[in-house]
Amino acid sequence: MLTKDEAQKLANKVMGYSTFADCQVSVTSAEQAYTRFANNGITAAAFSLRHDVSIAVTRDGCTGVYAADDLDDAALRAAVKKAEEFAAIAPPNPERLEPVGAQKFPDLPAFDDRTAKARAPEMIPHVKTIVDEAVKRKLVAAGLIERTHRLSAIANKAGLAGFHESADSQLTTTIRMEDGSSSGWAGQPSARISEIDSAALANTACDKCLRWKNPRRIEPGNYTVVLEPTATGDIVRLIGSGFSARSTDEGRTFLSKRGGGNLLGEKLFPEYISLRSDPLDWRQPSVPWTSDLLPTRPMAWIEKGVVGSLAYDRYWASKTGKQPTPGLGGGGSGAGGLSLELDGSDATLDSLIASVERGLLITHFWYIRAVNPQTLQQTGLTRDGVFLIENGKVTAPVMNLRFLESPVRLLKNTVKVGQAKRVRGLEGGLMVAPSLVATDFPLPSISDAV
Amino acid sequence: MAATAAAMADQLFAAPEGSKTPSSDLEKLGAAALAEAGKYKASYCDIRIVRLRNQRIGTRLSPERGTNRTLAVPTVAEDSSFGFGVRVIVNGAWGFASSPLVTKEEIARITGEAVVIAKANASIQSRPVRLVPVKAYRERWETPHETDPFDVPMAQKLDLLRSVAEEVKKNSRVFGSVATLSLRSEDKYFASTEGASIQQLILQIYGNLDATAVDVQKGISRSRSYTPTQASAGWEYVPEMNLAENAMRIREEVVEHLSAPPVKPGKKDLILMPNHLMLTIHESVAHPTELDRSLGYEANYAGTSYITLKTRGERIASEHCTFVGDRISPRALGTVGFDDDGVMTSEFTIVDKGIFRNFQTTREQAAILGDKESHGCSQADSWATVPFQRMPNVYLKPGSQDTTPEDLIAGIDDGILIDGRGSYSIDQQRYNFQFGGDAFWEIKGGKRGGMISSVAYQARTPDFWQACDGTAGPAYWRQFGTTGDAKGEPTQINSISHGCSPTRFRQVNVLVTD
Incomplete structure (x- = not known):
């Protein structure tokens, strides 16, 4: 792992190798350590270190980009030369703007050193806790514990210089019956590995597995649903690309108005729906700059049900007379995408369940894909625990179902939000999300999967 | 071996004319891992030394806001990655570690790391790892090709993509078009304690054409794509992608798609x-x-x-x-x-x-x-x-x-x-x-x-x-x-x-x- 000093010196050294007046360098050093387990035993564990030096050079609007992981001087000089050769061949980019100069980046919460350094001695006891609990209950555990440590230094010849270091961790586990007839899941992402509670996760996943046994077939259709926080995050985070100002102005998002214009300032959602990104929230390790290398900042995308902001990159801001903003994710548009938060309330999950006369309690979703990029309609399936709610009580396990719904309609149909926490979906999406109750959630078919 | 083998990746993976066996320099690096694993009494060890290269070239044609002009936004980027990973079996459990620093000394150190990880993993084991036998090959293999796509001038690639993106945009009802090519090259050396010594070169080419049409009055945006067969091949395959011919087809089909009625379920x-x-x-x-x-x-x-x-x-x-x-x-x-x-x-x-x-x-x-x-x-x-x-x-x-x-x-x-x-x-x-x-x-x-x-x-x-x-x-x-x-x-x-x-x-x- 490079140090801060080494990364910054490396960025400046590489910049010095370029003869171009417009040169931008990004240096990343990233460590990963993890342990996988399945069938109540460890199946793989690894430690890896990767470097990346990305060089972008521009002359007369023509840009070449080359990235390498070889930190040897000769290799870095060759990488710069390659980027310059590409720039000499590339046609000019008419959307390119002048490089940004020196910036004052916000101080993000400090990363947790213990998380950054964790290795097998810190991880394996968590695996043992889960496997022991599963074996005790005659169940079968699988899962992953991992931590990452990453530092980035950026610099350009216009005076820009930035540095950031972060660490993150997660533990997820799937507990199944020995005959494969039931499955339960629990997971916890945490910026502090010391806060991972493997005993609680083991209990949750084991309990869910035992409670979900012999699920009942129900009729597909529209249901009132209670989504646990991970399930909420699985769908809501996919709203991001809809806030692109450019795509919206071009008539290609759910926020485009028919005939032209956009829905900024309109109340589309209930007043208890507020969607923000907050890179200063210590719970969600983020980066202090946007994809345009401008300082990031908190943003309110939906404020009490009203569309509060659109995401402007520098180019589109310059074309429309707006100020550039952080992005919302979904299109690689910057820091906002790493720190999305849907506001919750003090209401417990039990109180949400108690408010439902007939509906379904959903643990989380799987294999979610966009069906229509404009309306943001998605499809995917429930997984690892779905339960029937009758008269405010969980009464029976039910078989998995496929859903066909957009985050936009889900938020419009939300009638209650519960307590929020940081969640990580199976396919990697991170956000702070609450449990919620939503009506008319389309579940058009049954799945036999366990 | 030089202090930084990474700087010598080109020489390490170069194939002398007609060579049917791996480079001797790679074999020496591989042997460092296998010898180190032997010191720790690992029952199995393999090492992969890999150099990856990816090239991404593209042209996006979009209307400029407030004018009738079409802007062509190019992408010209390449990345490379070079390193090694060592896998061992100790006490019936797998261990793995890797590093981007390809030297004999680092290979020995990382092999030791993999052994430490394997020993830790053995503490929670459902069944000891066993492997079926394999013949010990000493071979060199390459994706059959005439021209390495990375050797083709960048200007030629850009010209091709620009011309097909423009072909898509010739229908004024097409809002935007994107043409891309991605090239991948993987040089890989594999050695194991069971006698394997294998060097391979894998070349892949991916191409794509996208067209978008928008009806602002109706609030509809639709697309049509042409994705030719993505292939392991040399540059000689690219003409067979028929990008230009299919550009003409999808520009008409995207407009048809915009007004196509929804299916009756x-x-x-x-x-x-x-x-x-x-x-x-x-x-x-x-x-x-x-x-x-x-x-x-x-x-x-x-x-x-x-x-x-x-x-x-x-x-x-x-x-x-x-x-x-x-x-x-x-x-x-x-x-x-x-x-x-x-x-x-x-x-x-x-x-x-x-x-x-x-x-x-x-x-x-x-x-x-x-x-x-x-x-x-x-x-x-x-x-x-x-x-x-x-x-x-x-x-x-x-x-x-x-x-x-x-x-x-x-x-x-x-x-x-x-x-x-x-x-x-x-x-x-x-x-x-x-x-x-x-x-x-x-x-x-x-x-x-x-x-x-x-x-x-x-x-x-x-x-x-x-x-x-x-x-x-x-x-x-x-x-x-x-x-x-x-x-x-x-x-x-x-x-x-x-x-x-x-x-x-x-x-x-x-x-x-x-």
Whole structure:
């Protein structure tokens, strides 16, 4: 792992190798350590270190980009030369703007050193806790514990210089019956590995597995649903690309108005729906700059049900007379995408369940894909625990179902939000999300999967 | 060996004319790991030294805001990565460590790290790792090619993409177009304590064309794509992609798509074209026949499978369906000389006339099954990642010589022909799936009609393949590739090919989407 000093010196050294007046360098050093387990035993564990030096050079609007992981001087000089050769061949980019100069980046919460350094001695006891609990209950555990440590230094010849270091961790586990007839899941992402509670996760996943046994077939259709926080995050985070100002102005998002214009300032959602990104929230390790290398900042995308902001990159801001903003994710548009938060309330999950006369309690979703990029309609399936709610009580396990719904309609149909926490979906999406109750959630078919 | 072997990657992987054995410098580096593992009494060790290169070239044509001009935004980027990973078995458990610093000293240090990890892993073990035997190969293998795509001048690539993107944009109703080419080169050296010493060069080319049309008054945005066969090949393959010809086709079809009426949902017969069905095969046949899923090793993420050890010998599809797995077909993305266990690749039957016969396996999995040898399906996506079971190319064999797509269409009263990839989703045991497509045509009274839109079909995998009642002959068989196959934790990405002829399915549940 490079140090801060080494990364910054490396960025400046590489910049010095370029003869171009417009040169931008990004240096990343990233460590990963993890342990996988399945069938109540460890199946793989690894430690890896990767470097990346990305060089972008521009002359007369023509840009070449080359990235390498070889930190040897000769290799870095060759990488710069390659980027310059590409720039000499590339046609000019008419959307390119002048490089940004020196910036004052916000101080993000400090990363947790213990998380950054964790290795097998810190991880394996968590695996043992889960496997022991599963074996005790005659169940079968699988899962992953991992931590990452990453530092980035950026610099350009216009005076820009930035540095950031972060660490993150997660533990997820799937507990199944020995005959494969039931499955339960629990997971916890945490910026502090010391806060991972493997005993609680083991209990949750084991309990869910035992409670979900012999699920009942129900009729597909529209249901009132209670989504646990991970399930909420699985769908809501996919709203991001809809806030692109450019795509919206071009008539290609759910926020485009028919005939032209956009829905900024309109109340589309209930007043208890507020969607923000907050890179200063210590719970969600983020980066202090946007994809345009401008300082990031908190943003309110939906404020009490009203569309509060659109995401402007520098180019589109310059074309429309707006100020550039952080992005919302979904299109690689910057820091906002790493720190999305849907506001919750003090209401417990039990109180949400108690408010439902007939509906379904959903643990989380799987294999979610966009069906229509404009309306943001998605499809995917429930997984690892779905339960029937009758008269405010969980009464029976039910078989998995496929859903066909957009985050936009889900938020419009939300009638209650519960307590929020940081969640990580199976396919990697991170956000702070609450449990919620939503009506008319389309579940058009049954799945036999366990 | 120089202090920084990384700076010498070109020399390390260079192939002297006619050479059939690995570079001696690579063999010396590999030996450093194997010798170090011997000191720790590891029962097995392998090392992969890998240099990856990716080149991404593109042209996006978009209207400039407030003018009538079209702006052409280019992309010219390349990245490279060089490093090694060492895998050991100690006390019956795997250990793995990797580093981007390719020197003998670092290889020895990292081998020691892998041993420490293996010893720690052995503390919680469900069963000790055993491997089936493998012949010790000392070979060099390359993707057959005439011209290394990385040697082709960048200007030539940019000119090609600019011209086809402009071809798409010639219809004024096309809002925007994007043309891209991605090139991948993987130099890989593998050595093991069982005597393997294998050097390979894998070259891959991916191309794509996208067109978008927007009706602002109606609030509709639609697209049409052309994705040629993604291939393991040299640059000589690029003209066969027929980018210019297909640019003209999709610019008209995207406009037609914009006003195409939505489908009327219900049970319908489907004709699925090879560039669509390849993904259905990928998700509903190739993934469920991965043995690690069936054994529970992927339970926490990718999932398990509806196919179990007990399914061998049972019917899972109609008699029209014979699927083979291979890693040897020309130009297929999964084709290599040897897998990451050092096993020479081959072809094997997965489903024979609807009856499930064989799982995909690695050396470790073959030992679990009691098989004598592996099917050669071990792969890692980089030097920094752990090899595990990945799918081979999986093909649906064509139907009889004289069956044409028109014959299949003629037998449909109410159906849909689906072309290209759309959205796709399948459950964690590969039962319930939903697929969209890139373009759809109505079939009425045995004839193909006009374009329709907003189509998706949902089915249960065994029911769907049992509903297959015909596939066109060998003349219509095509192979396509997919480049983003995700599996494992942390997730690894794989590129793989699937092939088939246009195929008919009866009475599938069709939905209307947004």
